[in-house]
Amino acid sequence: MHLTPLNKAEDGELFFEANLPARYWKVRDSRIMPIPGAMIRAAGAQDADALWAILEPVIRGGETYALPQDMTRQDALSYWFSRGHHVFVAEAGDEILGTYYLRANQQGGGAHVANCGYMTHPAAEGKGVANAMCSHSLEYARTRGFLAMQFNFVVSTNERAARLWQRHGFEVVGRLPGAFLHPRLGYVDALVMYRRL
């Protein structure tokens, strides 16, 4: 599957700061369709309710993120908006369908490698939201001067995510044996995924 990059900005920094629309796609009959009016923009305090509506089911499910299943709304939002996190939302019309953060994965000599976390609203799965957010994050990371992106902890049973990241050029560079206690499946591996930008 070939993925067109998200709309090209003439000035990357301005593009992201100004919250101009960014397309994302709907997969229908194996064709990738742009959704008119959809955009990815920086998140703000006004998005807290919509973000919690996404974070809560993902965290409570406990199958994809290494976060406490009983995490409070306040702790979850504080984590998502941690210092150094750039937080975005994917929205279509008034609906926020997904969110991601981007940060430097390490400080100092490791600060050229970005890290992201993505979450899609359960009702919006399969519509290309994560796909669009991943494209957006790769482009955003480039505009911020990052040279690579790393995912530290992709739960191996989250096969859809792992396949999606691979389509975006990520390789599995590490496997952490039994590093994740899945609420239904027990101890499963987690993957470290990486790509240069």
Added chain:
Amino acid sequence: MHLTPLNKAEDGELFFEANLPARYWKVRDSRIMPIPGAMIRAAGAQDADALWAILEPVIRGGETYALPQDMTRQDALSYWFSRGHHVFVAEAGDEILGTYYLRANQQGGGAHVANCGYMTHPAAEGKGVANAMCSHSLEYARTRGFLAMQFNFVVSTNERAARLWQRHGFEVVGRLPGAFLHPRLGYVDALVMYRRL
């Protein structure tokens, strides 16, 4: 090289809480010698000066930790004593020769995997301090119920450390290409190392 575990505690928890002496070793003529009176104990606020004397040269050198080389004393100590870090010092007599922290590497479904960072005072290198701290940390992690330990970012050019961790049962489970900007060598790989407990 066979390594005897640090002194066995009858009650692991008490052993560590009570700061009883823990041996470490001096390597001399390929023999491993205990240093009488040496111990590893929990660090406290009173150790700040001694800890900074260890952290500062390691951070300023910038060759082994992904931390800003110009990090302030306050930021460095705050990082070392981050919430969730259990911090220890290795001392012989009045001298503090090394320090390490142990924490859960992830939350939630990943909270059974420990993570550590170790630093040895430059003047005390080659005396088995890191070796002793690693043994201590593995035992401490077991007493805390951790099932594995992971090092997220071992700079590949820090070969002495990588060999030492391998002697302690760690395997390289991942390699992050060019993930560390070494101040003399440019971009070098970082290793992910892992062992079950």
